[in-house]
Amino acid sequence: GILGKDSIAGVGVDQELISSVPSWNETFVSRNFTNAEIAYCQSQPSPAASFAARWVGKEAVFKSLGVSSKGAAAPMKDIEILPDAAGVPMVTLHGEAQSAAESKGVSKVHLSLSHSETIAIAFAQATTS
């Protein structure tokens, strides 16, 4: 029905060299990832690649919301990315990220992640409904 139709609020793309995401740094990790994300990444074949993919995922989601960056103060922990039963990355927003999304009428952010040997990339799409 009509109520289920989406309107696009914004898109976001981000990429990083996996080696440039400091997933070995406990302060970086605890500051930017939730406990559930940390447990998931550490259970994967390549935790560094999983952390990097989630990191660029958070950046892509942030870009899709179309709000000004706060640089190092951006609440990346407020953008939580966990796989559903089929392995699709699902985005849950908390705190300031949730407030920003609500202020823009964003009800859902679709996300896809990819990593090769060296590069992690993410694409996000924020929709209103």
Added chain:
Amino acid sequence: GILGKDSIAGVGVDQELISSVPSWNETFVSRNFTNAEIAYCQSQPSPAASFAARWVGKEAVFKSLGVSSKGAAAPMKDIEILPDAAGVPMVTLHGEAQSAAESKGVSKVHLSLSHSETIAIAFAQATTS
């Protein structure tokens, strides 16, 4: 009109080094590409780049459908990518991929492909209508 409005079912991104897609391997090619795709790729200036772009395209389409991966058994030949008259890659689904799309109400998958000297990348978006 209203009937033409889309709702987003999922997005997918994928990338690979062109050199990591074994387009020289006849078994890989015949298993994963249709005859029309093979003819198209072989007619291009760089068949290896064209096969790699289509390969990541298939992976991106698969991700956009939001179904669980079957790994090596995934029916990549069931995701066919051929250019329209303007060169836009058009996605046609067959077999299990078509069934998966129908079960999710997906009526159209938009796709874009890009390759540089070394990397192929694809973005897909599955929509319902």
Added chain:
Amino acid sequence: GILGKDSIAGVGVDQELISSVPSWNETFVSRNFTNAEIAYCQSQPSPAASFAARWVGKEAVFKSLGVSSKGAAAPMKDIEILPDAAGVPMVTLHGEAQSAAESKGVSKVHLSLSHSETIAIAFAQATTS
């Protein structure tokens, strides 16, 4: 309301090595970038990266419109990309690009740009409303 709902007309992805975009070439720059884009890129910390990101952005927007490429004659200057107050890249179409968009009913192109040390990437989504 219903009038605000979007339908997707096309998507576009593009990537290039930053070093492969000849931003040091004044003819290339003046041919493909507007004065406002040139001023913006030259004000950024890495003008080369900014020019490269905008270049792949123009290519991605062009792909999202689904029109045949004219190769070197494609009016890339007609696709203007400038940041809004929040830093989100906004697309304005002029000339032939605007005509192509109108002929497809495209009213808005969403765009996101990313650059690492070496690679620039862009994703575009054209919507009708």
